[in-house]
Amino acid sequence: MSQTAALPSSQKARGEVFLSRTKKLGSMSSPALEAIGLSKTIKSGERTLTILDGIELSLNAGDTLSIVGTSGSGKSTLLALLAGLDTPTKGKLALLGREMSDLDEDARAAxxxxxxxFVFQSFQLLSGLSALDNVTLPLELAGADLGEARDTAQRLLEQVGLAHRVKHTPRQLSGGEQQRVALARAFACQPKILFADExxxxLDGATGAAVIDQLFELNAEQGTTxxxxxxxxxxxxxxxRRTRLADGQLHEH
Incomplete structure (x- = not known):
């Protein structure tokens, strides 16, 4: 008996739709990201708390999507699920044409x-490395030639206004400068999809606005989702596209 045949009819139908979509690996028509019935629950003593409940979402290449919600609404949890950093309690996710549910943590990372x-609120730079080395590192890990990787990192740092700070470590940079280094690092490998968490x-208002301008400029230049x-x-x-997360569910504006 197939896996979908044993499911209730509504779940079976949704599963078959998901499988039919994810078979189109590498197809230009495949969504960049597709979530079907994503749910996340956690145990708290004898209670089960529902953080996310049946999230449905499909994004095409080049889409820009915002997720807003109050503190504690589950926004970061949802982002972690959509990026394959965490696994759902129920539901399925296809990221760039690959179903995530059958992959372990190492395979998802690969x-x-x-x-x-990724761009995080807390920057996540390596404190012992210069700005240039922080941006060069993901290119090196991806197998790029060191000279070419450093040229790319230099260009991106210049693009975000940090040509004069390339040799400085994160401790020598302001918060806004650190976030601009993080932006350059995030776009270094020309990612197909970028996740940004707060x-x-x-950052203060003026600094944050400047960083966001640079984020959208880089995003438009590379056509990133x-x-x-x-x-x-x-x-x-x-x-x-704008969505709001409330009561564990995602609502599109």
């Missing part, structure tokens, strides 16, 4: 490598 970029959360989590309504409005 699939993301060179294809998926990218201006640790963008998934942006934020509590900032003005920032969310800059994305072509």
């Amino acid at each position: 699939w993301r490598s060179g294809q998926v970029g 990218p201006t959360g640790n 963008l998934v942006l989590v934020t509590h900032d309504e003005d920032l969310a409005a800059r994305c072509a």
Whole structure:
């Protein structure tokens, strides 16, 4: 008996739709990201808490999507699921044409490598490396020639206004400068999809606005699919598609 045959009819239908879509690996018509019935629950003592409940989402290449919601609504949890950093309690996810549910953590990381970029609120730079080396590192890990990797890193740092700071370590940079290094690093491998989690959360208004301008400029230049989590309504409005996460469910504006 097939796996879908044993499911209730509604789940079977959804599963068959998902499987038919994910068979088109590498097809130009395949969504960049597709979530079907994603749910996440956690145990709290004897209670089961539902964080996310049946998330449905499909993004095409080049789409820009914002996810807004109150603190504690599950935005970061959802981002982690969509990026394949965490696994759902129920549901399925296809990321860049590859179903994630049958991959372990190492295989998911290998699939993301060179294809998926991240920008975090806390920057996540390596403190012992210069700005140039922080941006060069993902290119090296992807197998790029060191000279070419450093040239690319230099160009990206110049593009975000840090040509004069390439030799400085994160401790020698302001918060805004660190986030611009993080942007350059995120776009270094020309990712097909970029996930940004509250990218201006640790920045003041003017600095945050400048960083976001650079994020959207780089995104438009590379044609990257963008998934942006934020509590900032003005920032969310800059994305072509806007959604709100409330009561564990995603609602499109």
